[in-house]
Amino acid sequence: MIIGTAGHIDHGKTTLVRALTGVDTDRLPEEKKRGISIELGYAFLDVPQSTQRIGFIDVPGHERLVHTMLAGATGIDFGLLLVAADDGVMPQTREHLAVLSLLGVQRGAVVITKADRADADRLAAVRADVGQLLQHSSLQGAPVFALSAHTGEGVEALREHLYEQARQLGERAPDGRAFRLAVDRAFTLDGVGTVVTGTVHAGRVAVGDELVLSPGPGARVRVRSLHAQNRPVEQAAAGQRCAVGLAGIAKQDIERGQWLVHPACALATDRIDATLTLWHEEAKALRSGTPVHVHIGAASVPGSVAVLDRETLPPGETARVQLVLRAPVGAWHGDRVVLRDASASRTLAGGTVLDPFAPVRYRRTAQRLAELDALAQPGLAGRVAGLLAVAPYGVDLRRLAAAQGLESTQPLADVLPAAALHLHDARADLALGETQATAVRASVVEALSAYHQRHPDELGPDAARLRRLAQPRMPEALWRHLLVLLQADGTLAVRGAFVHLPAHGVRLSAVDQRIAQKVAPRLAESGFEGCWARDLARDCGESEPLMRTTLARLAQRGELHQVVKDLYYSVETMAKLAALARQLAGQSERLAVTAAAFRDATGLGRKRAIQILEYFDRIGLLRRVGDEHRLRTDSTLFAEEAA
Incomplete structure (x- = not known):
């Protein structure tokens, strides 16, 4: 189980984690000097009589560092909201509660810290304030613990509660999804090399696996070593804090906000369709075009919102939206997103990714909204069936x-x-x-x-x-x-x-049948050169208009091939030319045929070779891409003749 601490600056988050685990999560000299958390800190606690290990993410409480808090909060299972008994509820207490709620954190507890500094009346007043604060949040009804990390009073009761919550949560069952880790730190260790840390959002990874960083150039990296929940392991899985030693990449080539993912599901997007809920304490509705900061995984990217299924999004309500980002991010269906205002000073809204491949056009049509309704279904089978029911083109x-x-x-x-x-x-x-x-x-x-x-x-x-x-x-x-x-x-x-x-x-007349019998041997003899209508008329002693009419009718019946106006080939000859094209394409990595290669293989001139290739393009055997004619592997044209 991953626990995220949250609360106002100097309300005792780091001190509480140290009291619970014995680990000081303030690791930077600047943090020691100033007495506050600036970066994410981590600690771990073993669950008695279990193989489970609880991981703590200690996040900064300062308003300017809320973006760092968001980087650590995605992927947590349990939220600990801290309120100091002497200060009570403060601005960042409210903001951190909004973040936990908008990230969909349903399990949690409130801890009133520094209880040794307050009398019974003060503690009762703080409890009342906390109860009111939790209304309309995801932690409404959560238990409240009063304790003092300094004296140890109440710490054991909280620790036992966390043990019980971890046992109830248990190990995450595999859901078939590929491995994804949200990178929140990258550094270099002597003897290990480049290391990234983050929360595993899905899947499993093992030493030796190949992964990619997304967004990124797509170069593969190899897993050299693994630590899960601060222990060396051979495999790690969803729900764990993980440190991954990587071969094939330098620390400076990694950024917080990237994802370490299985190559099959690596993607980068700058448009996301999502379900979004505006925080109930917002003063006004959210309008299309509103500039925002979008937090997803460990990334923070500026962008804007387009409300899709209504004019505006009122406080406390939910709508379909499209997030248009100024830089690409990794995003997958079901990922949580949090929006802050343009100045990144206030948390506005949160929601869930429906489709990372959001369209630029037709995004508000009934068809598109029906697709988003299908993607909002809770199970994979429901989403697939829903999409098939509304997708006219598959x-x-x-x-x-x-x-x-x-x-x-x-x-x-x-x-x-x-x-x-x-x-x-x-x-x-x-x-x-x-x-x-x-x-x-x-x-x-x-x-x-x-x-x-x-x-x-x-x-x-x-x-x-x-x-x-x-x-x-x-x-x-x-x-x-x-x-x-x-x-x-x-x-x-x-x-x-x-x-x-x-x-x-198309039925042939007696005249057509007579002419067809005359031209058949001449077409066979002409080979790859084919026959022109005027030459066939001359050789067969027929008028050119009658010959052209008959040849056109034979081509319409599929008994001849007209490559260009008045130039005809027999079915057998065209099948041989198609077989050559398939053979040449099979020798290319892109399954492509060039005019030069086809010319040399057939012994034709360049002009005639191009005419035949363009005919294959028209009828669907090949597809023109630049100067190449690429084989359509789904095409069955001439396959039977070739066999």
Whole structure:
């Protein structure tokens, strides 16, 4: 269990921790000189007859150092709010209570310190003030202990209470999330090297693991050594104070506020959608555009607030908001955030991250608010089902897994509704709800019916054009997967690159069939060069207009390929060219084909090689990226012919 002390300056936080644990958490010369905590201090206490160890985070009480207090408060399990008997409730007492409440700390106690300096009437008055202070806070109803760390009176009763709370809390059960530690200190130790400390928010880590610092350049570091709850260990887990010795990075390359995370869930964001509650003691409502300081993990970043689901956020109420930050931070679903005012002198609000991948546009639409409602569901299965129910174009499970702090998409796949459509391969991991899949099916049939009515002499549009007509915003990988399924169940038919309804087809006349028989051997003989319509008309003794009409009809039926105007290839030849393109792409790390490589492999001129590659781009075998044509690994075009 991690306990965070909180309270006004000089109300005895460090002294109490020393009385409970025997450890002086003031470790800096400046702290010793001034008699106050400036940095975070740590101490530990073993729970009798248990393997548990309680960790204490002693935080500064001075108003100017509240940002340091926030860095230590995130991730605590239990809050100790201290009030000196002689001073009573003071400004930072209120601020620290607001921080604990807005961070969602539900377990805690109040300690009236310096009880030896007050008589019974004074202690009763302070108790009454404390009871009033706790109203409308997360610690309402918390037990109150009066003690004196100087004389020892009442210290043992508090210690026994903390033991009991630790036993009740027990060890945190693994929840499947990846390892994340909020870095609040970094230093160098002789014989160890670079060390970072912080609270483990999720997951487990072991000596030898590779991690990354986020935000950061993404370079991996190796765990050289571990201390959890101030003991050397081979593994550490969520809920522990942890010191991690790192290989592969220098102390000056680490900053407080970064996260040490598993590589699979490393992310950095400057827009966060969240649920936010304005502190009930605020004098006025929170408006969109209000400048704030955003505290998340151990980071503090200036930014602004946009209220999404109402005009303003009144004191004591909760709303959906977007936090727009001036610098990127690490943030995951469920992380707690605290907002202070622009001058960082007053705590305003707190809440919970819903989505670290907040959109720039359409952030207030009914669709987006429905997605945030889904993300607010308490369980992973509920969030996945909720998103599938409102996402018309499906859910990117890899993106969602990273936002949820998961190492892989498997936990998401495990809770997918049975009727959901799931595409999982090397390039994509996407899911579509049953209702949405039915709607896509209807839109495809409707688009094809309309196309056939407008163009009765054509077989149908190619797959890329059909997507633009029916589902232009659907991810292309999911679209092509859906086409395969619709073809398999007979909803549509695919011939070459063209898609059509099974009942529709371009019929050949007797003249068309006669000309088709004449051109077939010539197209086969032409090889990779292909045949021009005028040359075929001349060689077959047919008029050019009739030849062009017949060739176009054959191409519409998928029996020929028209690469550019009047240039045709047989299906067999185009399959060989596609196989070459696939082979060349397989030799590249980016699965890319260049015009030069394709030219050399086919023996064609540069112009013709480019024409063929651009045709493959149009029909969905390749995708143009700069000067390269990258293979679409989800495309099944020519796969059967190649086999």
